[in-house]
Amino acid sequence: MRFKAVWVAGIFFASTSIALAGVTPAAWIGSKAEKVVARDATVQLPEQERKSLETELRMTVAIYRLLEETAAQQHEGYEQPAGTIHNLRYRFSTALERVQQGLAIDRAACVGIGASSADNRFKRFRCAVTSAELEIPSAVVTWEGDLITGVVEGEPRMMGPFEARLDVRVTGQRTIAARQVQ
Numbered sequence: 001m002r003f004k005a006v007w008v009a010g011i012f013f014a015s016t017s018i019a020l021a022g023v024t025p026a027a028w029i030g031s032k033a034e035k036v037v038a039r040d041a042t043v044q045l046p047e048q049e050r051k052s053l054e055t056e057l058r059m060t061v062a063i064y065r066l067l068e069e070t071a072a073q074q075h076e077g078y079e080q081p082a083g084t085i086h087n088l089r090y091r092f093s094t095a096l097e098r099v100q101q102g103l104a105i106d107r108a109a110c111v112g113i114g115a116s117s118a119d120n121r122f123k124r125f126r127c128a129v130t131s132a133e134l135e136i137p138s139a140v141v142t143w144e145g146d147l148i149t150g151v152v153e154g155e156p157r158m159m160g161p162f163e164a165r166l167d168v169r170v171t172g173q174r175t176i177a178a179r180q181v182q
Contacts, residue, residue, distance in 0.1 A: 026170045027121035033110040033168060033176075034127070041178040042102025043131035043164045050099055053159075057096035057136070064089035067141055071148045081141075084151040091137045103131035106161060110168065125168040127178075134159040 028036075044050065068089055071082035098104075107130045112122030138154035166178045 026173050027117050027123050028125075028170055029119075029121055030110050030112055030125065033112075033122075033125045033170070034108045036174065036176055037108040037110060037125075037127050037129065037166065037168055037178065038105045040176055041105055041108075041127075041129070041166055041168070043105060043129060043162050044102045044180055045099060045134075045162060053099045053136075054096065057092055057099060061089060061092045061096060064092055067148065074147055081148050081151060084153075085141070085148075088137055088139050088151065088153070091135075095134060095136045098134055103134060103160065103162065105129045106132050108166075123170050125170075127166045127168055129164055129166055131160050131162040131164070133161055 045053065064085055068082055068085045071085050075081055108127050109129075110125040110127040112120070112124070113126050114122060114124045116122050136157040136159065138156055140152045140154065141148060142150045142152060165181050167181055169177045171177050
C-alpha cells in the first residue's frame, strides 16, 4: 500500500513538472534574440515613402499585366517579349509585396531590457536593425506601330537599407512579437 502511494505521488509530481515546463515563459540571451529577429521580423518603410511606392508599384504591375497579355496575343509562336514582360511583372509584384509586408532584416543588435534572470536572460529586447535593400526593376518596352517588338531592361532602382528600432517580446521558445518604434 505504501509503495502504491509513493508511486501515485511520483506520477503526480512528474506530470505537474512536465505541464509547468510548457507554460514557463521563455527568456533568451541577446545573441539568440538577434538571430530570431533577423529571421522573423521585418522593417516597415517610412509611411510617406511606403504609400508613394505602393501606389507606383500597383500601377506598374497593372500596366505590365496588360503588356504581358498583349505580347502573348501578338507573338503566339515567339515567347520572348511575353516571357520577359512576365518576369518583369513578377519582379514588380515581389517589390510591391515587400513594400506592403516589410523588408527582411540583414543585421540586428539587441539589448535586453527589464529584469533579467540569474543567467542573464531577458523576456524583452530593444533591437537596432538594418533592412535589406529594396530592388525595383527598370525597363522600357519598345513598339513598332501597335506591335511590341522587345523589352530593354535598365539598371534597377535600389532603395535602402533602412534602419529602425524594434521592441521585441519573447512569446515562446522560438517565437517573438515585434513592434517597430522608429
